[in-house]
Amino acid sequence: MQDIVKKEQKRLDWTISVIEELIVDKKQKAKSIANDVVEAQLIEYAKKEVKKLKDIQQNPYFGRLDFEDEFGAETIYIGKKGVERDGELVVVDWRTDLGRLYNAYQGVQKTFRIGKDNRPVTINGKRGIIIEDGKVMKVTEIGQTVIVENEQGEKVKYMDDYLKEILTNTEEAHRLRDIIASIQAEQDEIIRLPLKDTVIVQGSAGSGKSTIALHRISYLLYQYHEQVKPRDILILAPNEIFLSYIKDIVPEIEIEGIEQRTFYEWASTYFTDVNSIPDLHEQYIQVYSSTEKDNLIKIAKYKGSLRFKKLLDDFVEYIGNTMIPHGDLIIESGVILAKEEIHRFYKSKEHLPLNARMKEVKDFIMSWSNGQIKKWKAQIEEEFEEAYRKWVVTLPEGEERKTIYKALENAKELRMKIFIEKMQHEISLVVKKMENIPALLMYKSVFQKKVFDKFQPDIDEELLSLLLKNGRDIKQEKFMYEDIAPLIYLDAKINGKKLQYEHIFIDEAQDYSPFQLAIMKDYAKSMTILGDIGQGIFSFYGIDRWEEIESYVFKEKEYKRLHLQTSYRSTKQIMDMANRVLLNSNYDFPLVIPVNRPGDIPSIKKVGSIGELYDEIVNSIRLFEEKGYKKIAILTMTKQGTVDTFDQLKRRNVTQIEAITEGHQELKEKIVIIPFYLVKGLEFDAVIIEDVSEETFKDDTQHAKILYMSITRAHHDLHMFYRGDLSPLLEDRDPNEPPKPRKSFADWLITDITDPYTEPRVEAMKMVKNEDTLRLFDDEEEEFVKESFEDDRERYYDFHAWLKVWRRWAELRKKLEQK
Numbered sequence: 001m002q003d004i005v006k007k008e009q010k011r012l013d014w015t016i017s018v019i020e021e022l023i024v025d026k027k028q029k030a031k032s033i034a035n036d037v038v039e040a041q042l043i044e045y046a047k048k049e050v051k052k053l054k055d056i057q058q059n060p061y062f063g064r065l066d067f068e069d070e071f072g073a074e075t076i077y078i079g080k081k082g083v084e085r086d087g088e089l090v091v092v093d094w095r096t097d098l099g100r101l102y103n104a105y106q107g108v109q110k111t112f113r114i115g116k117d118n119r120p121v122t123i124n125g126k127r128g129i130i131i132e133d134g135k136v137m138k139v140t141e142i143g144q145t146v147i148v149e150n151e152q153g154e155k156v157k158y159m160d161d162y163l164k165e166i167l168t169n170t171e172e173a174h175r176l177r178d179i180i181a182s183i184q185a186e187q188d189e190i191i192r193l194p195l196k197d198t199v200i201v202q203g204s205a206g207s208g209k210s211t212i213a214l215h216r217i218s219y220l221l222y223q224y225h226e227q228v229k230p231r232d233i234l235i236l237a238p239n240e241i242f243l244s245y246i247k248d249i250v251p252e253i254e255i256e257g258i259e260q261r262t263f264y265e266w267a268s269t270y271f272t273d274v275n276s277i278p279d280l281h282e283q284y285i286q287v288y289s290s291t292e293k294d295n296l297i298k299i300a301k302y303k304g305s306l307r308f309k310k311l312l313d314d315f316v317e318y319i320g321n322t323m324i325p326h327g328d329l330i331i332e333s334g335v336i337l338a339k340e341e342i343h344r345f346y347k348s349k350e351h352l353p354l355n356a357r358m359k360e361v362k363d364f365i366m367s368w369s370n371g372q373i374k375k376w377k378a379q380i381e382e383e384f385e386e387a388y389r390k391w392v393v394t395l396p397e398g399e400e401r402k403t404i405y406k407a408l409e410n411a412k413e414l415r416m417k418i419f420i421e422k423m424q425h426e427i428s429l430v431v432k433k434m435e436n437i438p439a440l441l442m443y444k445s446v447f448q449k450k451v452f453d454k455f456q457p458d459i460d461e462e463l464l465s466l467l468l469k470n471g472r473d474i475k476q477e478k479f480m481y482e483d484i485a486p487l488i489y490l491d492a493k494i495n496g497k498k499l500q501y502e503h504i505f506i507d508e509a510q511d512y513s514p515f516q517l518a519i520m521k522d523y524a525k526s527m528t529i530l531g532d533i534g535q536g537i538f539s540f541y542g543i544d545r546w547e548e549i550e551s552y553v554f555k556e557k558e559y560k561r562l563h564l565q566t567s568y569r570s571t572k573q574i575m576d577m578a579n580r581v582l583l584n585s586n587y588d589f590p591l592v593i594p595v596n597r598p599g600d601i602p603s604i605k606k607v608g609s610i611g612e613l614y615d616e617i618v619n620s621i622r623l624f625e626e627k628g629y630k631k632i633a634i635l636t637m638t639k640q641g642t643v644d645t646f647d648q649l650k651r652r653n654v655t656q657i658e659a660i661t662e663g664h665q666e667l668k669e670k671i672v673i674i675p676f677y678l679v680k681g682l683e684f685d686a687v688i689i690e691d692v693s694e695e696t697f698k699d700d701t702q703h704a705k706i707l708y709m710s711i712t713r714a715h716h717d718l719h720m721f722y723r724g725d726l727s728p729l730l731e732d733r734d735p736n737e738p739p740k741p742r743k744s745f746a747d748w749l750i751t752d753i754t755d756p757y758t759e760p761r762v763e764a765m766k767m768v769k770n771e772d773t774l775r776l777f778d779d780e781e782e783e784f785v786k787e788s789f790e791d792d793r794e795r796y797y798d799f800h801a802w803l804k805v806w807r808r809w810a811e812l813r814k815k816l817e818q819k
């Protein structure tokens, strides 16, 4: 091994010296005097090159790849940035095709195809090289990062030493870091999708979604540099805390200049002033602390739905139709603009926003009017010409002739005047109705009974009365978070869009409503949408399943849906705990596959009193500090909980702590006390969840999601406390026991759920045919059962989800029995 390190050191020394030569050369160029603009640009470029080369000189690459193609054997070194000398690839940029080859190799498949010509290459080896300040520290033969099944039948991702070393590192002061050196094949596939592809990535907690998004930007800017500039890309993040969390990675992967915002901030920058509207977190607090919670959720869900979007579409179309003339425009006999003609023209401008469309119609009418005036003028001139010839020209020169001539002239002018005045009058009547409509006014007018009666007569009565009541607030411009998307949408429908991006990235997309995602689609040529339904804690608004948007928002073949199941953030023990919550909650998704990074088993401790709780939290903090952790989080359920815990810990002389209660704060201290709804996307060395009692974490989907998300914030260690009884979501169930059916349908079960060979059935399925098959919930049967559950969708989804978990268990059982 020492020998390999020595050899690699030799190669590194050579690379460093080549880079040195390049620096000297570029510096020379940078010093020259520019005679014109082009030369000035070249000088600027040389300066940038010098900086780039200096930055990477002491650590120019992280890996080596040995391969063979039709030209023979090759060895290349892969780095964050490419280095070339006279056409020779000294370091290969990770974003190139050869870089893809490096990431694709996982030690199993050896032959790949690369380049436009799809030429075959065979990999002979891959090395991870850890370099510090010009010294090769470690060389590892890598590539064996595959998913294996352990003795219990659980899937685990096998890590090579290189990945292990990277994942165990606690040196980072908890900013998102680049993973260029250890991108995994399944992640790389997403990063390198073509620019035009819209992709939905469902990824477990810690599977690298945020990281992938940022690396994909870097890749797109590199590969499509002529077409895509940083200003053409928008990244939407969950909150400002998260934006500061990704700050450091930006220059590292060369994605400076990208517009990074929260949806809220994006909306306020370009559209309405949203400052008086609560943001998602504020709204979450308002909704869940309100006695009207259920009603508020119903309103928010409806306003975030595509159904509401359809209502707005119909409403705008209707208003447009009422604005254009509904009768013929009659000025004189023979001077008529038929209403059909106006309507035909209006229809042909369907693609335009309403106000622009109206302007076109106005122009159309005006140009018709000008044409008619001209025509009328010519006709009158002709008529009077005739009269002159008849009455004036025939008279001898003299007073009488003059008088008649004048009279005729006056009559002509009068007729013209009358015609023009009539025309102007009629047109002004028509045009008055086509005045610009402000989007806000339009939105205020939506919440009327007659609007719903006309466009959505089948709307649920209770929902309708809630919406009408809410309409009173809307009239007074008291908006909620869910009003922002429709306001933007109406604005675009009426005034047109001001923005268009090449690509939009949406992180934590499960917290977006279908409506919101639909409007974002209008602002981008393509999108990368990343999220985890399992972490959809803002379910009063967000989506519950990707299918909700797939079929409506994106047309078939327009998008790809990809899954990431392996989690890289946490130890195997922490992910086992997260999977336990998923299992206990009958969560409708595959379990997370952890990496085989061992750690301490998360502790769950019962405390007798609130005082004891804080004493125990202090003990945990001390323990974590001893372990050298740089970032520790204490998760609370509420803002008040955060404030209380902060006070209590201060009283116990804990230092370097801070209370984070708003989404715009930046995390600065070592110990962060924070409500769970603000930690989305973040991670910490150790996490303390101060209350996992049954009272706080009830056995329902919403609480399961919160707990799953909270647990998966921990990198190395997790401590949980409770008073009273432990949450059933954390119950340590014997894997040989079948999953526990939810109370909501347990009474309905008519089969023995302990028998892995019999598909579970509920009362409603008695009627289903094919009793002895295991194909339940296929096509017709699924429809049948869905209909039987019509009144109780919750229960249907619960049962459906549970059935999936049960099937997994049954398969596992069968496998174990066969062994």
Ligand SMILES: Nc1ncnc2c1ncn2[C@@H]1O[C@H](COP(=O)(O)OP(=O)(O)OP(=O)(O)O)[C@@H](O)[C@H]1O
Binding pocket: 166, 167, 177, 179, 182, 183, 184, 187, 203, 204, 205, 206, 207, 208, 209, 210, 211, 212, 532, 535, 568, 569, 680, 681, 682, 683, 712
């Ligand atoms: N290939 C990899 N090599 C090294 N570290 C990785 C890799 N992929 C992900 N990670 C690490 O795993 C952690 C989780 O990544 P990230 O935050 O991007 O995941 P996520 O899917 O967005 O998570 P969540 O949904 O829980 O917020 C980060 O610390 C990241 O650096």
